[in-house]
Amino acid sequence: MELIRFSFGKDRFHEQRAMLTWCETKLGPGGYYAFTKDPENAKWSIDSMFGHTHFFFRDPKDALMFSLTWQ
Numbered sequence: 001m002e003l004i005r006f007s008f009g010k011d012r013f014h015e016q017r018a019m020l021t022w023c024e025t026k027l028g029p030g031g032y033y034a035f036t037k038d039p040e041n042a043k044w045s046i047d048s049m050f051g052h053t054h055f056f057f058r059d060p061k062d063a064l065m066f067s068l069t070w071q
Contacts, residue, residue: 003035003056004043004063006070010051019055020046021069027062 008015023030027043032043035056044066045056055061 003058004060006055006057006063006066008055009052011049013048013053014048016048016053019053019066020022020051023066024056026065028059 008019020031023044023046027033029038029041030044030046031037031042032046032048034045035058043058043062047054049058055066057066
């Protein structure tokens with residue numbers, strides 16, 4: 001499975017909660033390490049370490065919507 005990734009540095013860490021809420025509301029099932037926890041249903045996933053945040057998307061349409069909103 002080829003995932004689409006968006007990465008944000010520490011300068012955007014303050015937006016992480018808003019991005020996560022947006023994904024939950026607009027895209028559906030997902031969350032922290034969602035592809036590991038629920039590989040059948042997860043549409044997106046997030047991981048974060050030391051202020052760096054990474055969002056992963058399965059569907060290019062979801063990735064495009066995220067990109068248009070947050071890039």
